[in-house]
Amino acid sequence: xxxxxxxxxxxxxxxxxxxxxxxxxxxxxxxxxxxxxxxxxxxxxxxxxxxxxxxxxxxxxxxxxxxxxxxxxxxxxxxxxxxxxxxxxxxxxxxxxxxxxxxxxxxxxxxxxxxxxxxxxxxxxxxxxxxxxxxxxxxxxxxxxxxxxxxxxxxx
Amino acid sequence: xxxxxxxxxxxxxxxxxxxxxxxxxxxxxxxxxxxxxxxxxxxxxxxxxxxxxxxxxxxxxxxxxxxxxxxxxxxxxxxxxxxxxxxxxxxxxxxxxxxxxxxxxxxxxxxxxxxxxxxxxxxxxxxxxxxxxxxxxxxxxxxxxxxxxxxxxxxxxxxxxxxxxxxxxxxxxxxxxxxxxxxxxxxxxxxxxxxxxxxxxxxxxxxxxxxxxxxxxxxxxxxxxxxxxxxxxxxxxxxxxxxxxxxxxxxxxxxxxxxxxxxxxxxxxxxxxxxxxxxxxxxxxxxxxxxxxxxxxxxxxxxxxxxxxxxxxxxxxxxxxxxxxxxxxxxxxxxxxxxxxxxxxxxxxxxxxxxxxxxxxxxxxxxxxxxxxxxxxxxxxxx
Numbered sequence: 390x391x392x393x394x395x396x397x398x399x400x401x402x403x404x405x406x407x408x409x410x411x412x413x414x415x416x417x418x419x420x421x422x423x424x425x426x427x428x429x430x431x432x433x434x435x436x437x438x439x440x441x442x443x444x445x446x447x448x449x450x451x452x453x454x455x456x457x458x459x460x461x462x463x464x465x466x467x468x469x470x471x472x473x474x475x476x477x478x479x480x481x482x483x484x485x486x487x488x489x490x491x492x493x494x495x496x497x498x499x500x501x502x503x504x505x506x507x508x509x510x511x512x513x514x515x516x517x518x519x520x521x522x523x524x525x526x527x528x529x530x531x532x533x534x535x536x537x538x539x540x541x542x543x544x545x
Numbered sequence: 546x547x548x549x550x551x552x553x554x555x556x557x558x559x560x561x562x563x564x565x566x567x568x569x570x571x572x573x574x575x576x577x578x579x580x581x582x583x584x585x586x587x588x589x590x591x592x593x594x595x596x597x598x599x600x601x602x603x604x605x606x607x608x609x610x611x612x613x614x615x616x617x618x619x620x621x622x623x624x625x626x627x628x629x630x631x632x633x634x635x636x637x638x639x640x641x642x643x644x645x646x647x648x649x650x651x652x653x654x655x656x657x658x659x660x661x662x663x664x665x666x667x668x669x670x671x672x673x674x675x676x677x678x679x680x681x682x683x684x685x686x687x688x689x690x691x692x693x694x695x696x697x698x699x700x701x702x703x704x705x706x707x708x709x710x711x712x713x714x715x716x717x718x719x720x721x722x723x724x725x726x727x728x729x730x731x732x733x734x735x736x737x738x739x740x741x742x743x744x745x746x747x748x749x750x751x752x753x754x755x756x757x758x759x760x761x762x763x764x765x766x767x768x769x770x771x772x773x774x775x776x777x778x779x780x781x782x783x784x785x786x787x788x789x790x791x792x793x794x795x796x797x798x799x800x801x802x803x804x805x806x807x808x809x810x811x812x813x814x815x816x817x818x819x820x821x822x823x824x825x826x827x828x829x830x831x832x833x834x835x836x837x838x839x840x841x842x843x844x845x846x847x848x849x850x851x852x853x854x855x856x857x858x859x860x861x862x863x864x865x866x867x868x869x870x871x872x873x874x875x876x877x878x879x880x881x882x883x884x885x886x887x888x889x890x891x892x893x894x895x896x897x898x899x900x901x902x903x904x905x906x907x908x909x910x911x912x913x914x915x916x917x918x919x920x921x922x923x924x925x926x927x928x
Contacts, residue, residue, distance in 0.1 A: 392693060392880070392884060394884070395693075398892070400702070403744060403887070405745070414874050422642035422643055423642060424641075425636040425873055425874075428635065430617075432637070433571070433635045433636075433637060436567065439706060448657065451571070452661075454572075454633065454670075455672075458602075477848075481801070483849045486595035487818060491592075491597045494552070496599075
């Protein structure tokens with residue numbers, strides 16, 4: 390590629406250097422077929438699928454390359470798999486994916502919270518408090534009430 | 546390695562992730578030297594793009610140094626400095642052979658709505674993005690362009706997306722000498738589209754935005770630009786008609802996308818995802834262009850649909866043109882414009898932050914704080 394010398398940026402009126410449409414590289418937008426860049430294959434080699442990749446059902450074959458870093462997982466993954474059974478010209482496919490994204494965030498946040506010891510202490514405290522309340526209201530009938538009775542705990 | 550990691554709507558963090566590896570014979574692994582936050586990254590950040598998975602890394606504007614090469618890579622070697630188009634393209638499919646690398650058929654297994662792109666959800670193939678210390682770049686013999694020795698990363702960084710996108714927008718407008726072009730939006734792409742319209746011979750360019758600091762910047766960046774601030778001018782379409790003898794502009798370019806402001810109904814429906822973001826820019830473009838004129842969409846809208854005045858477009862006899870940019874075919878030509886001093890895209894950079902501060906950078910950019918126009922992130926080893 391031949392290059393012109395590097396010049397300082399012009400100030401003032403912008404030079405209409407490409408007023409002639411023939412100077413514009415994207416005119417016409419579609420050109421006669423020729424390989425792009427320095428591609429040197431007739432058909433590109435295929436990337437090996439070593440993780441779960443969800444494919445658009447109307448595609449005839451898997452693409453030659455794809456991203457493999459974040460495979461579907463959990464409940465959001467179940468929703469994504471169901472969505473990818475629907476062709477991309479159906480609106481419900483996209484709405485399911487948006488919903489799966491929200492579930493993914495919730496799963497991620499709950500998963501992180503579960504890893505923090507404080508979460509379990511708070512959950513245990515809330516659970517115990519709830520059980521005490523239940524016991525107080527339904528002392529005679531509730532399982533927790535009978536359990537607390539047996540343990541000799543009085544809730545007034 | 547350090548990388549941006551998506552956690553949920555308006556939440557990202559810097560996470561430690563495994564370094565990418567060669568997964569295909571024509572892959573390279575790139576050590577990122579500069580990466581930018583694009584306006585379309587904000588659509589991901591705000592949870593508007595379907596199949597944006599927790600833990601994914603954004604970033605489709607980046608340049609860096611080749612760290613590792615796959616067995617079939619013939620045009621690059623370790624140590625080369627390259628800038629990478631945001632499209633992932635095979636170079637030989639039906640679409641690539643015709644110049645439509647943004648429509649590549651061999652790089653996106655997940656949808657038929659477009660080709661592969663870096664860091665832009667699984668809707669475009671699930672590739673990890675460049676807002677990281679390292680990134681895997683497939684089809685390295687097709688996309689990346691070597692950076693001339695006498696140029697810096699920031700001189701050419703925006704050849705990865707926004708400069709070609711802006712140029713292609715003006716080009717799709719089929720601007721003829723002396724015509725009037727309206728560009729909706731004074732964000733990074735809008736600013737460059739305004740200048741590209743001038744380079745392609747527009748007689749008048751009118752920019753529309755609501756952020757005073759961006760309008761001021763636009764007027765300084767493109768001398769001769771006329772502007773409309775729609776915080777002050779409530780009837781934008783009426784104002785454009787007044788400025789064009791009641792006829793309307795010859796070409797209107799929507800450089801805003803799905804987070805446009807200015808129409809309460811669209812803002813409400815868009816925020817509730819009852820349509821794929823607010824298409825106010827499209828609506829204004831259709832209404833403000835003259836009969837028989839050209840409307841160009843380069844703003845990003847997610848699936849499945851938007852409510853636009855398509856009947857008006859038909860009755861006015863408009864030509865609607867829209868596309869993700871076929872970056873590769875523009876790179877050499879636009880590099881020449883930079884070298885000739887006609888345009889210096891890096892002038893729009895207002896913020897340079899360490900990669901570790903990406904969450905703050907996203908919030909600054911998303912909320913238009915601190916007169917932000919464009920944020921560039923610098924990984925630790927490139928600082």
